[in-house]
Amino acid sequence: MEIDSYIEEEAARRGRQLAALRLWDANIWLGKPAFFPLAQELAPENMGPLLSRYGCRGALVSHWDSVHLGAQEGNQALLAAALPDNVYTVWTALPTVPQEPPPLPHIGLTDCRLRGVRLFPQTHHFELSPWVLGRLCEWCDERYLPLFLWHVEIRWSEVQALAAAYPGLAVVIETQWQKVLYNTRNLFSLLESCPNVLVESSNLVGQDHVSCLVRSFGSERLLYGSFLPANDPCAAIGLILDADISAEERTNILGANLERLIAGVRI
Amino acid sequence: MSPGYIVDAHVHTGYPGLFFSPEVDAASLLRRMNQFGVQYAVNLGSMRNLLESSLGEMEKAQREFEESGERIFFCGFFDPRRGAADLAVLEKSAGFRGCKGIKIHPSFNKVAADDDRYEPAWRYAAERRLPIVSHTWSASSYNPVQVLSTPDKFERFIRSFPQVRLVLAHSGGRGDGRKEAIRLARQYDNVYMDFGGDILCQGYFETMIGEGLHDRILFGSDYPWIDARTHLTRVYLADIPTPAKRRILRDNALAVYGLE
Numbered sequence: 001m002e003i004d005s006y007i008e009e010e011a012a013r014r015g016r017q018l019a020a021l022r023l024w025d026a027n028i029w030l031g032k033p034a035f036f037p038l039a040q041e042l043a044p045e046n047m048g049p050l051l052s053r054y055g056c057r058g059a060l061v062s063h064w065d066s067v068h069l070g071a072q073e074g075n076q077a078l079l080a081a082a083l084p085d086n087v088y089t090v091w092t093a094l095p096t097v098p099q100e101p102p103p104l105p106h107i108g109l110t111d112c113r114l115r116g117v118r119l120f121p122q123t124h125h126f127e128l129s130p131w132v133l134g135r136l137c138e139w140c141d142e143r144y145l146p147l148f149l150w151h152v153e154i155r156w157s158e159v160q161a162l163a164a165a166y167p168g169l170a171v172v173i174e175t176q177w178q179k180v181l182y183n184t185r186n187l188f189s190l191l192e193s194c195p196n197v198l199v200e201s202s203n204l205v206g207q208d209h210v211s212c213l214v215r216s217f218g219s220e221r222l223l224y225g226s227f228l229p230a231n232d233p234c235a236a237i238g239l240i241l242d243a244d245i246s247a248e249e250r251t252n253i254l255g256a257n258l259e260r261l262i263a264g265v266r267i
Numbered sequence: 268m269s270p271g272y273i274v275d276a277h278v279h280t281g282y283p284g285l286f287f288s289p290e291v292d293a294a295s296l297l298r299r300m301n302q303f304g305v306q307y308a309v310n311l312g313s314m315r316n317l318l319e320s321s322l323g324e325m326e327k328a329q330r331e332f333e334e335s336g337e338r339i340f341f342c343g344f345f346d347p348r349r350g351a352a353d354l355a356v357l358e359k360s361a362g363f364r365g366c367k368g369i370k371i372h373p374s375f376n377k378v379a380a381d382d383d384r385y386e387p388a389w390r391y392a393a394e395r396r397l398p399i400v401s402h403t404w405s406a407s408s409y410n411p412v413q414v415l416s417t418p419d420k421f422e423r424f425i426r427s428f429p430q431v432r433l434v435l436a437h438s439g440g441r442g443d444g445r446k447e448a449i450r451l452a453r454q455y456d457n458v459y460m461d462f463g464g465d466i467l468c469q470g471y472f473e474t475m476i477g478e479g480l481h482d483r484i485l486f487g488s489d490y491p492w493i494d495a496r497t498h499l500t501r502v503y504l505a506d507i508p509t510p511a512k513r514r515i516l517r518d519n520a521l522a523v524y525g526l527e
Binding site: 003004007018040243 | 290442443465468471490491503513516
């Protein structure tokens with residue numbers, strides 16, 4: 001009974017902590033999850049209740065169709081989704097040449113909720129290099145739109161070259177859809193090399209990696225992301241809540257950094 | 268002062284090699300155990316032990332057990348390609364009080380979990396009343412050797428050795444393997460699982476308790492691969508009864524590994 005009481009107290013304490021956070025989530029996905037056959041599909045009408053459940057004040061949402069069907073399919077689904085006011089979108093982009101049918105971020109943009117652009121260079125078969133993506137990077141840079149990249153979709157040297165070529169462009173390395181653990185040596189070197197690179201935290205699960213990253217590069221370089229509905233948001237939240245970092249650093253990571261990033265977008 | 272009550276049923280010590288880890292040794296692990304309220308941990312082996320089990324590694328694990336105040340228990344390792352040699356190491360270390368089970372890793376050793384060459388380990392575990400803990404995962408497009416460790420491959424031995432408690436580490440992974448792990452745990456009384464690793468699935472605990480598996484799930488971090496903080500808040504805030512949380516965080520591991 002003594003242990004049960006402790007568990008209940010600890011659950012209540014963590015629940016209070018969660019309720020007091022100003023959470024902004026950089027990584028939620030609509031549609032049928034690829035790669036996770038047992039994960040539940042998240043529908044747009046469930047976004048509001050889901051965010052309320054975790055006390056989340058806002059989020060960036062993407063669509064799984066972008067991965068397994070194609071960029072335009074996912075973008076179209078995001079356009080069609082009725083989303084709460086505090087939810088913004090991340091569209092999937094392709095190189096500007098050859099010119100491809102819309103909807104793509106740089107062609108006929110009609111989504112005023114757009115706050116980020118993602119690329120899948122491996123899945124969609126193009127090089128992550130300035131000679132392929134230069135115009136798109138300039139387009140994003142002019143609008144202060146961050147560029148999102150899954151670590152499993154990149155070659156680290158290519159990202160370093162791209163981020164160095166566009167120092168004003170925020171490049172967010174996402175730690176999905178597999179854990180980034182086996183690439184953290186590259187990740188930390190990239191952060192040191194390019195001040196405009198940030199990291200999304202949903203699968204930054206290595207021992208004390210959150211604190212190490214904050215100590216080395218500052219809390220401004222890390223964004224909380226849940227990877228809902230595949231992941232339990234309390235995994236990434238717990239890592240940051242219990243990390244050996246200051247309250248201010250925690251606040252930055254769990255919401256303030258993302259709020260600042262998307263507040264700067266001009267479209 | 269109480270050292271806590273949680274049992275972390277899945278840790279490792281030693282340099283992992285494959286990735287950056289700022290903490291690698293038993294002393295660092297013990298500091299973290301104290302920080303997070305972990306009373307006991309079960310060390311499932313160093314990289315060196317996975318590559319070649321030896322009496323020296325078992326003696327090192329026993330020293331870590333003693334130096335930790337008998338809080339870091341450990342498992343021996345069995346590689347079916349070195350069957351007789353590894354059994355001899357297990358025999359020689361049978362008197363070590365900290366040794367509480369046998370770890371196998373079909374994917375790492377590239378021998379499928381249903382291969383006949385595992386039978387001596389199962390027989391040894393049955394004779395010594397030790398649990399077996401194995402790496403498990405789902406069939407994987409990016410890591411093909413995982414197919415050697417899918418939960419269904421363990422069924423022949425689970426059936427043949429009902430007295431041996433089997434822990435399916437990682438709960439069969441993040442894909443269809445988890446469905447198989449649940450089926451086995453529902454069907455056989457000697458099947459358990461931990462959620463060590465990045466088994467961060469939304470609704471994991473609610474699903475497991477809904478399947479009636481409250482006495483089969485073990486908390487495991489996979490330190491230093493995975494930070495225990497990844498899982499603690501998830502368990503505390505899961506929508507399951509408090510006694511189920513206690514079983515997951517403590518009671519089930521105590522029972523499986525016979526720690527008290």
